[in-house]
Amino acid sequence: MLWLIVTILSYLLFSVVALVDKYLLKGSIPSPHIYSFYVGIFGIFSLVLIPFGFLSIPGFEQIILALLAGAVSIFALFAFYSALQKFEVSRAVPAIGGILPLFTLVLVFIFSGGKEILGTYEILAFVFLISGSVLITLKKEKLITLKSIQLSVLAAFLFSLTFVLSKFVYLEQPFWSGFIWMRLGAFLAGVCFLFTKQVRAELFTKRVSFKRKTGGIFLGNQVLGGSAFILQNWAIALVPLGFLAFVNALEGIKYVFLLVFAIFFSFKFPQILKEEISNKIIFQKLFAILLITIGLLILALGGAPPQAEKITWGINFSQKHVQDLGLNWQECYLSLLDDLEVKNIKLLTHWDLIEIEQGKYNFEDLDWQIRTAEEKGVKLLLVLGRKTGRWPECHIPEWAKDLDKKQQEERVLKLIEKTVLNYRDNISIITWQVENEPFFIFGECPETDEEFVKKEIDLVKSLDSSRQIIISDSGEFSFWIRAARLGDMVGTTMYLKTWFTPAFLNKWQRFKHLGKYVSTPLPPSFYWTKAQIIKNLFNKKVICVELQAEPWGPYLLYDSPLEEQEKTMDLEQFRKNIEFAKNTGLDEFYLWGAEWWYWLKTEKNQSQIWQEAKLLFINR
Structure with a gap:
């Protein structure tokens, strides 16, 4: 889903560019011909990337495809700017925004030979986003007209064709190489505008020149627009072919950003931009944002992960915990290793x-x-620290409970040092975990201190740099x-059916009864x-260190009757839960509840879950 993040970032920058475009097209650069000419000509600056080794020489067909994609992008811009000049933005933009993703969807279907088809969730997200x-x-008072729709359809088709051609370029070429070739195509298209009488007249006869202020704004806006364009192209390169139309459908996010900027400038700097903002308009915009948000959520969460x-x-x-259940912990441990054949x-x-005693x-x-x-x-994944799991989460010895914050933390660091030094040469330990969900408010624990967690991590790394450190949340x-x-x-963690207690009461077991049973609404x-x-973002792997495989009720497990546990x-x-x-x-899970399975088997003569778990480990 990196493509989704990159797409949103690109539209953030595009929203700023759109604000400046609105000013420029009203003022010193009225001609779409001139504007398209300069945007195309700026494509030549992509050549500065060549000395850095970004350009490769693909086959002849790929070169033509890339040049064509770049050229079409300029003609699409020309059609778009023409629509903005001849018709109001409120007529042209909705038409293009609605038609463009549909064109892309159809073109992808055609170019892929009918192989790329959206699923139910994707179609639903697509509809919400558009x-x-x-x-x-x-x-409403400026509805789309037949004349505006004709030019808008042309612009939408050309933009769509640009996206699809660009995607096929990136499927065959490295990103920067494909980008350079397409920008060269844009440059050639920009040069073509020199052969029109209107452009020659405006460039040479009328000797149009930018005011210093306007020219500076234009150039700065081109740099910003170029950055946005690069991000959008990166999104095109990243997105799966079948999802390409979503890059178009997500354009509504740009107008969400524009709305925020418009409100800000209208109130703070009305001399720069004054937007008509009535209650009716606000309601319309908020409802549109709701639709876009729903579409994003469906897109991000609705599909099935591989x-x-x-x-x-x-x-x-x-x-x-085994001792709290009234069992022999060594017999339980051996049974898990020998009978269930657990290997992790x-x-x-x-x-x-x-x-138990300080210093001993x-x-x-x-x-x-x-x-x-x-x-x-x-x-083994060995958990270190003060908060290591199982109630009360922080297992502080009696003698340490009255120590002040600094003193207690010093003793925790000493504990970690002793533990790591004692076991760092053991080959069965593959990973250290420092604390258990240190940033999640749960259990009878002191307030979380991120700086202290960093100290713990640094200490472990200084003692053993050969193993990775897990931080859970x-x-x-x-x-x-x-x-x-960190x-x-x-x-x-992954808990699917639990007794839910408000977070501010989680610290105290005596308030656990103030809640209710809930099942997670979250999809996989x-x-x-x-x-x-x-x-x-971080190039870090995520594993599940706690997959619920035991009850979670209003009371501690060993204080709950079996019928309550079974809820x-x-x-x-x-x-x-396994499914x-x-x-x-994800590809690594540590089930939370093995001690309870053993309790069920030995104390309640119920071995169904034990046997089910056995199949899981034997068939791993």
């Missing part, structure tokens, strides 16, 4: 089990878990930006889309 784009530019070819399945394990474990460490570290139990994993060929309530900035990998593509954004997790829900996970497109 409707919003037309509505945001339409004025399933990973191979998925790694693992579990979370907490010694403390996210192992939770708990400060209050390791440093007891790694005996953790040693056994890691040594046993190594003997059985199990890969909420799958449902975060976009993972901070986690991606960590080498991003860990997300929600996680896939965010993962692609993280991948493209959020049973065999059917377990299967649904949901597969459809997110």
Whole structure:
């Protein structure tokens, strides 16, 4: 979905260019011929990229195709500027905005031999985006006329042809090389305007010259327009062929930006731009923005992500949680490794089990878990820090609870140092995770301090630079930006049916009953889309470190009766969660609830989920 982000950024810049164009076309550059001529001529400046090795020499057909695409873009601009000059913007723009994506859709279908067809979600998003784009530019008292529609259709067709030809250029050539060849085509088209009497008269006979101020604005606007144009071309290169029409359909976003700018200038600088803004117009614009927003959401979240070819399945394990369930934690651990044949474990460490007394570290139990994993060929993701998962999330020893913030953080850093030094030479540990969802407000924990998390990460890296560090964050309530900035990998959570308590009450278990059961309305593509954004912006991988596979009710698991537990997790829900996970497109999941499966099997004589999980791990 990087193409979507790039497209939106390009339309942000285009909106600024449009404001300046509106001023220039009214003032010192009234002729579309002259304007198109200069835009085309500026294509020659793409040659400055050649010494940097950006130009390659493709086959003759590809050169002709690229030159043609560039030339058509200038003729499309000429038709567009002519429509703006002869008819009001409110008549020409809605027509072009509505017709252009349809032309692109048809041309893609034809050029692809009928192979590129939009699915149901994509068609729905397409309709919303076009409707919003037309509505945001339409004025009822200035409806589209037959004369305006004729020129608008021509401009829309030429723009559409430009987009499709450009896409086929980028399918065969590197981006910058294809871009240079197309700009040369635009230059040749610009030169063609010299052969018209009108242009020759205006350029040579009338000796039209720009005022210094106007000329500077024009040149600056061309630089900005060039940047927007490069971004739009990059979006064309990135977008799948079947989705090319969406680059056109998203143009309504430009008018959303224009509306914001218009409101700002109307109130702050009315001498520069005064926009008529009535309640009726505001309602129309807001409704159009709503349509565009719905279209964007459907486009981003509606489609089905590609399933990973191979998925790694693992579990979370907490010694403390097994003990809270009243079970023998070693027997549970061995059963998970031997019977379920689990080969990937996210192992939770708990400060209050390791440093019961200040300065006295007891790694005996953790040693056994890691040594046993190594003997059985199990890969471990070891969680470090104060907030490591399982209630109360932050496992602070009694002696440390009364320390001030600085003192407690110093002890946490010492704990991390001891733990990493103790296990950094163990081959079963493949990744460190620093804290568990440090930026998500949940549990009985001190206030999150990003600077302290950075200190923890820096400490781990200084002690062991060979392993990556995972920073996890909420799958449902975060976009993972901070986690991606700090960590080498991003860990997300995935909970589908839970007892929901308002965030400000999450810190206190005694208020847990103030909520209700909810199922997530989020589709699998929600996680896939965010993962692609993280991948493209930060080049970081996203894995699921907590996939719900146990109940989440109003009370702690070991305080809830079985019938209450089954409201959020049973065999059917377990299967649904696994299927949901597969459809997110992610390829690594650590199930949250293995200790509970063991409790069900041994204490309640219910082994259905255990057996279902066994199939998952054996058939991995």
